[in-house]
Amino acid sequence: MKIITTVGTSLFSNWGNKDKDKWDKQEYNETLFVFDGKPVIGIKKATIDLIADLKKFATDKKQQAAAEIASIEKIDPKSEAEIYLICTETNLSRVCAEAIGAYFGERVKKISVVPGLQVKNVEKFKKEGVVNLLNALENIAQGGHYWDGCVLNITGGYKAIVPILTIVGQVKQLPTYYVFQEDIDTRYDLIEIPRMPVSYQTEAFEKYWEDFSRFGTKFDGIMEKANLSHAFLSECGGCLEESDGIVTLNPIGKILWWSYQQQFFFLRTSDEVWAEIERQHEIKRILGAKFCNSEIRSNKTEKKQDHYVFDDGNNDNRLYYFEDNGSIFVYRTFESEEKAKAYINTPFKETQRTEFIKQSIPKRILIQR
Secondary structure (H helix, E strand, O other), X not given: OEEEEEEOOHHHHHHOOOOHHHHHHOOOOHHHHOOOOOOOOHHHHHHHHHHXXXXXXXXXXXXXXXXXXXXXXXXXXXXXXXXXXXXXXXXXXXXHHHHHHHHHHHHEEEEEXXXXXXXXXXXXXXXXXXXXXXXXXXXXXXXXXXXXXXXXXXXXXXXXXXXXXXXXXHHHOOOEEEEEEEEOXXXXXXXXXXXXXXXXXXXHHHHHHHHXXXXXXXXXXXXXXXXXXXXXXXXXXXXXXXXXXXXXXXXXXXXXXXXXXXXXXEEEEOXXXXXXXXXXXXXXXXXXXXXXXXHHHHHOEEEEOOEEEEEOOOOOOEEEEEEEOOEEXXXXXXXXXXXXXXXXXXXXXXXXXXXXXXXXEEEXXXXXX
């Protein structure tokens, strides 16, 4: 089991230190948390000392030290689960997460600070925070492919995160928990948010997936209303936010599109190359089973002359591709190693790349698991 836990500042507040405002006013600074074994001075030493003090407080008080600790121990009383801590982009949330991480030890597999997840700038929260939070969840679920065994613990963190994670829990059908503090000193009750026996409609995404793709791989693109069809605006209005002729995906739209698109691998290519891929059944299988995985793609790619070549190994299948602005462009595919090798000496300079980008249209392949 993987317990994904959002981290707030209850550990610091319960500890009773009066410096909370001072920490809250500071902009997030990653360098405060880079402990490389070298001597530390000044504010970095203060950070280390604070984490140590909070860990000691947690060790002494246990479940009474923080809602995050109480909820994790309620969810996993046998101490068997892996723990993943999600922090807001604040020093204090990170400090508390580091202390909670020290308290639980090796069970904590990752502490993630989510850029843009803060409450001082609502536009930054909507544009960056929501998307980066979804990406952090996706990374924990191994690219969004393995949600089995994941549970959401939404006890800590900003209130603005709660509805987002609740929707994610419903869409992905994940157990979602929080603790109810019945008595301030002695009692926490664990509550599971019921999973509704409903599924969200995917017909709109099936029909308009190319339109949704235009908002970019991070779902934060900006489109002019005049460049979107009336049918798309009308049927998908619940996923969109419009202001002064500019259209973006709203938080609900980002969550639903993020969840839907995890079924597919998206690429861009020309009609001519796509027609060739449609005839190459083995190439199409490789796209959906291997090439779609960024780690496999990286391990099997070599730079040869002007080309990046995906070599599938002990067979004749080869793919020529490049990446640009977050998109993957596939421009030649071969089921013959001999023909693939012959193509290596064909020039593919910046002018050819630019021209191919102009010719390319979005395509998708169902991911094979």
